[in-house]
Amino acid sequence: MEYFLAAATGDHTGVLLTLFVMLVSAKLMAELFERLRQPAVAGEILAGVIIGPGLLGWAAPSEITGLLAEIGVIFLLFTVGLETKPSAIFKVGKRAAFVALLGVIAPFAGGYLVMQAWGSNTVESLFVGTALVATSVGITARVLSGMGLLDAPTARIILGAAVIDDILGLLVLAVVSSMAAGSINYLEILSTAALAIGFTAFVALVGAPVVTRVAPRVERLRSGQGLFIFGLVLCLGLSVVATYIGVAAIIGAFLAGMALAEASEDSPKMHSQISGVTEFLVPFFLVNIGMQLRLDVFRSSSVVALCIVVTFVAVVTKLLGCGLAAGSLGLKRAAQVGMGMVPRGEVGIIVAQIGLSLAVIGAELYGVVLFMAVATTVVAPPFLKLLYASEVAARAKIGPDDAGGIVTSEDLCKIG
Amino acid sequence: MEYFLAAATGDHTGVLLTLFVMLVSAKLMAELFERLRQPAVAGEILAGVIIGPGLLGWAAPSEITGLLAEIGVIFLLFTVGLETKPSAIFKVGKRAAFVALLGVIAPFAGGYLVMQAWGSNTVESLFVGTALVATSVGITARVLSGMGLLDAPTARIILGAAVIDDILGLLVLAVVSSMAAGSINYLEILSTAALAIGFTAFVALVGAPVVTRVAPRVERLRSGQGLFIFGLVLCLGLSVVATYIGVAAIIGAFLAGMALAEASEDSPKMHSQISGVTEFLVPFFLVNIGMQLRLDVFRSSSVVALCIVVTFVAVVTKLLGCGLAAGSLGLKRAAQVGMGMVPRGEVGIIVAQIGLSLAVIGAELYGVVLFMAVATTVVAPPFLKLLYASEVAARAKIGPDDAGGIVTSEDLCKIG
Numbered sequence: 148m149e150y151f152l153a154a155a156t157g158d159h160t161g162v163l164l165t166l167f168v169m170l171v172s173a174k175l176m177a178e179l180f181e182r183l184r185q186p187a188v189a190g191e192i193l194a195g196v197i198i199g200p201g202l203l204g205w206a207a208p209s210e211i212t213g214l215l216a217e218i219g220v221i222f223l224l225f226t227v228g229l230e231t232k233p234s235a236i237f238k239v240g241k242r243a244a245f246v247a248l249l250g251v252i253a254p255f256a257g258g259y260l261v262m263q264a265w266g267s268n269t270v271e272s273l274f275v276g277t278a279l280v281a282t283s284v285g286i287t288a289r290v291l292s293g294m295g296l297l298d299a300p301t302a303r304i305i306l307g308a309a310v311i312d313d314i315l316g317l318l319v320l321a322v323v324s325s326m327a328a329g330s331i332n333y334l335e336i337l338s339t340a341a342l343a344i345g346f347t348a349f350v351a352l353v354g355a356p357v358v359t360r361v362a363p364r365v366e367r368l369r370s371g372q373g374l375f376i377f378g379l380v381l382c383l384g385l386s387v388v389a390t391y392i393g394v395a396a397i398i399g400a401f402l403a404g405m406a407l408a409e410a411s412e413d414s415p416k417m418h419s420q421i422s423g424v425t426e427f428l429v430p431f432f433l434v435n436i437g438m439q440l441r442l443d444v445f446r447s448s449s450v451v452a453l454c455i456v457v458t459f460v461a462v463v464t465k466l467l468g469c470g471l472a473a474g475s476l477g478l479k480r481a482a483q484v485g486m487g488m489v490p491r492g493e494v495g496i497i498v499a500q501i502g503l504s505l506a507v508i509g510a511e512l513y514g515v516v517l518f519m520a521v522a523t524t525v526v527a528p529p530f531l532k533l534l535y536a537s538e539v540a541a542r543a544k545i546g547p548d549d550a551g552g553i554v555t556s557e558d559l560c561k562i563g
Numbered sequence: 564m565e566y567f568l569a570a571a572t573g574d575h576t577g578v579l580l581t582l583f584v585m586l587v588s589a590k591l592m593a594e595l596f597e598r599l600r601q602p603a604v605a606g607e608i609l610a611g612v613i614i615g616p617g618l619l620g621w622a623a624p625s626e627i628t629g630l631l632a633e634i635g636v637i638f639l640l641f642t643v644g645l646e647t648k649p650s651a652i653f654k655v656g657k658r659a660a661f662v663a664l665l666g667v668i669a670p671f672a673g674g675y676l677v678m679q680a681w682g683s684n685t686v687e688s689l690f691v692g693t694a695l696v697a698t699s700v701g702i703t704a705r706v707l708s709g710m711g712l713l714d715a716p717t718a719r720i721i722l723g724a725a726v727i728d729d730i731l732g733l734l735v736l737a738v739v740s741s742m743a744a745g746s747i748n749y750l751e752i753l754s755t756a757a758l759a760i761g762f763t764a765f766v767a768l769v770g771a772p773v774v775t776r777v778a779p780r781v782e783r784l785r786s787g788q789g790l791f792i793f794g795l796v797l798c799l800g801l802s803v804v805a806t807y808i809g810v811a812a813i814i815g816a817f818l819a820g821m822a823l824a825e826a827s828e829d830s831p832k833m834h835s836q837i838s839g840v841t842e843f844l845v846p847f848f849l850v851n852i853g854m855q856l857r858l859d860v861f862r863s864s865s866v867v868a869l870c871i872v873v874t875f876v877a878v879v880t881k882l883l884g885c886g887l888a889a890g891s892l893g894l895k896r897a898a899q900v901g902m903g904m905v906p907r908g909e910v911g912i913i914v915a916q917i918g919l920s921l922a923v924i925g926a927e928l929y930g931v932v933l934f935m936a937v938a939t940t941v942v943a944p945p946f947l948k949l950l951y952a953s954e955v956a957a958r959a960k961i962g963p964d965d966a967g968g969i970v971t972s973e974d975l976c977k978i979g
Contacts, residue, residue, distance in 0.1 A: 159633050160806040166634075167799040174792050214627055217575050218582075372842060376590050379843055383583040390576040419832065420839030426788060427795055427840045 165206045166215070166431070172198050172205075173430035186528035188289050191430055193525065195437020208438045216435035217396065219428030220285045220493065224397040225382040226425045227288045227306065228404020229411055229418065230297045233355045236307045236405070239300070243307030246472040250308060250488050251315045253468025254279035257460045265453060271512060273323045274502045278516045279461050280316045283492025283524060284309030285397060285432065290528045291487075294539050301480050304473060305487035306401070312488070313398050314343045320498060321393075327507045342392045347402065350385065354406040362410035374417045378407055395494065432493070439496050440521045444514030454518040461519050462526065465489045483534045489527040495520030581622045582631070582847070588614045588621075589846035602944035604705050607846055609941065611853020624854045632851035633812065635844030636701045636909065640813040641798040642841045643704045643722065644820020645827055645834065646713050649771045652723045652821070655716070659723030662888040666724060666904050667731045669884025670695035673876045681869060687928060689739045690918045694932045695877050696732045699908025699940060700725030701813060701848065706944045707903075710955050717896050720889060721903035722817070728904070729814050730759045736914060737809075743923045758808045763818065766801065770822040778826030790833045794823055811910065848909070855912050856937045860930030870934040877935050878942065881905045899950045905943040911936030 172194040180190030198205040206212070236243070258276035267275070284306065291302050318340055325331045358381070365373040381403040389399030411417050444450045470485030499516035502508040508516070588610040596606030614621040622628070652659070674692035683691070700722065707718050734756055741747045774797070781789040797819040805815030827833050860866045886901030915932035918924040924932070 159630060159812070160803065162630055163633070163799065163803045163806065163812060167796075167803050170799060171796055174796065211627065211630055214575060214578055217579075375839070375842065380583075380587055380590065383579065383586060387576065387579045387583050390579065396575070396579060416835065419835040420842065423791070423836030423839030424843045426791065426836065 162211055165209075165212065168198060168205050169195075169212070169434045170430050173434045177430075186290050186532050187293065188286055188433060189525045189528045191433035192437040192521065195434035196440050196521070197437075198434070199438030199440065201438075201440050201442035206434075206438060208435055212431060212435050212438070215428060215431040216493070217432075219425070219430070219432035220397055221382065221386050221400040222421070222425040223285050223289060223429050223432065224401040225378070225404040226421055227292060227297060228401040228406075229378075229408055229421065230292075231303070231306060231401075231405050232408045233351050233405050235298070235303050236351070239303045239307050242473065243304050244311050246304060246308040246469045246484055246488070247311035247315060249472040250282065250312055250465055250469040251280050251319065253471075254461060254464040255319060257464035258457070261456060261460050265456075267512075270323075270327050270507050273326065274498075274507050275457065275512065275516065277316075277319050277323045278491070278495050278498040278502070278519070279457075279464065280312070280319050281491050281494035281498055281520075282309050282312045282316070282465075282488050283490045283494050283520075284313075284401075286490035286492050286524050286527065287487040287531065289429065289433075290531045291535070294532070294535055295542065296535055296538055299535070299538055301473070301476070301483040301487070304484050308469065308484070308488065310347060310398055310401065313395050313494075314340070314347065316494070317343060317393055320501070324501065324505060324507075327505055339393050343394050346388065346392050346394070347398065350399075350402040350406060354402065355409065358406040359410045362407070366414075372416075372420075374411060374414050375420045378403075378411065378417060378421060381407060436492055436496070436521060436524060439517055441514045441517055444511060444518065447511070450511055450515060454515050454522075457515055458519045458522045458526075461491065461523050462489055479534065483531070486527055486530050486534055490524040491520040492524045493520075495523070578627055581625075581628065584614060584621050585611075585628070585850045586846050589850045593846075602706050602948050603709065604702055604849060605941045605944045607849035608853040608937065611850035612856050612937070613853075614850070615854030615856060617854075617856050617858035622850075622854060624851055628847060628851050628854070631844060631847040632909070633848075635841070635846070635848035636813050637798065637802050637816040638837070638841040639701050639705060639845050639848065640817040641794070641820040642837055643708060643713060644817040644822075645794075645824055645837065646708075647719070647722060647817075647821050648824045649767050649821050651714070651719050652767070655719045655723050658889065659720050660727050662720060662724040662885045662900055662904070663727035663731060665884040665888040666698065666728055666881055667696050667735065667884075669887075670877060670880040671735060673880035674873070677872060677876050681872075683928075686739075686743050686923050689742065690914075690923050691873065691928065691932065693732075693735050693739045694907070694911050694914040694918070694935070695873075695880065696728070696735050697907050697910035697914055697936075698725050698728045698732070698881075698904050699906045699910045699936075700729075700817075702906035702908050702940050702943065703903040703947065705845065705849075706947045707951070710948070710951055711958065712951055712954055715951070715954055717889070717892070717899040717903070720900050724885065724900070724904065726763060726814055726817065729811050729910075730756070730763065732910070733759060733809055736917070740917065740921060743921055755809050759810050762804065762808050762810070763814065766815075766818040766822060770818065771825065774822040775826045778823070782830075788832075788836075790827060790830050791836045794819075794827065794833060794837060797823060852908055852912070852937060852940060855933055857930045857933055860927060860934065863927070866927055866931060870931050870938075873931055874935045874938045874942075877907065877939050878905055895950065899947070902943055902946050902950055906940040907936040908940045909936075911939070 173191040176190035176194035177187035180187050197203060200207045255276040258279035259272045262272035262275045287305055288297070291297050291299070296302055318336060321336045321339060322331060325336070362374060362377065365377040367373065382400050385399035385403040386396035387399070390396045444454065465488045466482070466485040468485075469488045470481040473481040473484040476484070496517060499508070499513050499520065502516070503513045589607040592606035592610035593603035596603050613619060616623045671692040674695035675688045678688035678691045703721055704713070707713050707715070712718055734752060737752045737755060738747060741752070778790060778793065781793040783789065798816050801815035801819040802812035803815070806812045860870065881904045882898070882901035885904045886897040889897040889900040892900070912933060915924070915929050915936065918932070919929045
């Protein structure tokens with residue numbers, strides 16, 4: 148009988164159960180962390196560690212959880228983009244570029260040097276340095292949007308710097324990967340750089356005005372929900388283009404959201420529908436990060452020590468590098484920017500996977516980089532919450548936002 | 564370079580592109596069909612036929628498109644359930660059961676007899692009969708919700724009958740499958756029947772009052788968006804339970820929605836967030852159905868003839884069987900109910916896949932059943948639209964609903 152039943156459900160029963168377990172565990176841990184006054188993000192990542200192969204083994208990362216995670220973080224950055232007008236980013240452009248630059252150099256140098264001191268060979272050291280360059284802006288964006296602070300000045304700097312960081316990180320990865328393969332094709336790296344910068348500039352400068360003009364027509368289409376559908380298409384479309392160019396899909400999604408920010412301002416309907424998609428999928432993104440953690444690396448005490456050292460270097464170099472670049476804003480704001488760039492999340496994990504697939508790093512170093520990626524991602528949110536506490540308190544006097552920061556239709560009804 | 568890029572994006576680039584192509588083609592065809600005053604549903608299924616392996620080959624059904632399709636139809640039925648109070652279904656319970664019963668017997672007998680007349684063997688004939696029993700309520704629900712008619716009396720009958728039809732269809736499938744395997748285990752079939760009926764009755768009778776009492780507490784949870792998250796968990800959870808029991812996941816999702824119908828009545832926020840998820844995922848469900856069509860069966864003229872005959876029998880037997888059972892409502896309403904039960908959609912496709920995997924039917928007959936499943940699904944919506952035209956006109960006098968039938972937050976702002 149089981150055979151017919153499994154077939155009758157198209158073999159999706161097991162997958163649906165996995166998704167259910169991921170969603171429930173994420174939300175239980177989020178609730179627990181909120182009650183402990185800790186950020187929900189950290190709770191949801193830890194839920195992944197707990198149910199993942201390292202501990203309970205109730206769920207494991209697969210192609211499907213990976214895809215849902217990717218769509219989840221795409222929609223997360225799209226939502227963030229929707230609340231970010233291009234002009235706000237241009238204003239902080241220079242400073243963001245400086246933050247991104249120092250935020251690439253310091254971790255890269257730090258990672259390289261610590262691995263050299265540890266006795267690794269040059270290519271291994273370069274690769275760990277590259278993994279430390281990555282920034283997972285999704286985590287910080289989630290924390291800031293949870294506190295309703297996406298429009299804080301330092302939030303703009305972090306978002307802008309993360310976009311530039313992704314482009315720089317792509318180039319470092321290309322250089323280091325071709326060094327590992329034996330030869331560097333400067334022409335190809337240069338063309339990739341040109342494409343990535345051209346795409347970002349084009350969407351940010353030309354895309355937004357065009358979209359703002361086209362959107363009202365879309366709204367009048369017969370099939371209804373025009374702007375929502377247009378947003379979905381733009382978000383997925385620019386994500387695809389971004390990956391073909393070589394930058395992360397989330398950069399495309401963020402730019403798509405930013406291009407739509409002005410056109411969708413008066414459409415609470417569209418905002419709350421997008422927030423539904425985001426809220427449904429983001430738990431899979433967070434839990435999937437936690438599930439990647441491999442606890443078997445902890446069998447060797449020297450590996451444990453290396454995990455701690457590398458994670459420490461990863462936190463300190465971003466904090467100091469980005470903080471220094473934002474130093475003129477004062478100590479606290481510089482610390483906000485620095486801490487906002489600390490989480491490595493899925494980007495660090497992807498770099499580790501590339502290193503493993505190129506046979507540049509072994510299973511142990513792979514485990515170390517994974518640990519660093521997950522640990523920086525869990526560690527940063529509580530500090531971010533502390534660093535932004537006074538902003539939240541200041542805004543609470545104007546009007547509290549207890550709906551998880553995502554704009555709700557009820558809020559919008561009040562406004563609209 | 565391509566290698567690093569593919570690896571850097573976790574090999575999701577191709578999948579994202581497929582999803583993008585599916586979404587864009589679905590929405591273009593939906594817009595075209597709306598302008599031709601045809602139902603968008605048929606357009607989106609045809610989009611799948613066009614981009615699928617049968618014609619352009621731009622996208623093909625895969626595990627991932629199948630999963631997104633399944634989550635899509637789960638959310639579709641959940642949305643429909645949210646607008647259906649249990650009492651409304653209980654009122655039409657007896658008639659719905661009668662509709663379901665005749666809607667199982669007539670197509671099963673018709674399919675069996677026509678295959679016997681065609682010269683097929685007994686097991687083949689029984690299997691085609693079983694495939695004709697299936698009803699894909701998702702398609703009808705989509706059309707009715709698109710016209711804002713989910714609360715029409717005949718819509719209630721169709722929804723109730725579809726739930727009962729799924730349970731009866733499951734039992735027919737179990738009997739026929741075990742006959743094909745050589746022996747019938749009556750005890751197992753009986754226990755499956757008891758479980759399926761028990762689950763449905765329990766959720767419908769006990770679930771709704773419990774949920775209505777628990778929901779307000781959920782709304783007060785710290786993590787925010789309590790009711791939305793609770794809805795997601797209930798929807799996925801009951802879908803999983805339903806598949807383990809053996810009925811379709813969508814039955815569990817529909818019951819979850821129904822259980823939440825009263826509790827969520829005053830929560831426009833939750834309704835529009837859920838509608839966002841549904842609207843994002845439903846195109847994948849519809850396009851995925853169209854992509855299953857295999858055009859290579861048309862190479863043989865006798866197979867083409869069989870396709871047409873089987874599709875004709877499929878339409879006529881449901882129309883007559885269900886229509887007869889609803890005959891006391893008058894000719895037009897009986898026709899509405901009959902036509903509403905015609906689409907076989909993904910359920911017919913699943914039965915065909917089981918037949919193929921049991922080696923009960925060959926590739927040709929598999930192609931015929933697929934054709935029947937897609938054809939009945941494309942044919943029914945235009946007739947449904949015609950049959951319900953006067954109801955739409957009558958309601959238009961009270962207040963038009965041009966937002967695709969899904970409740971939008973703007974509508975809700977007006978109400979709330």
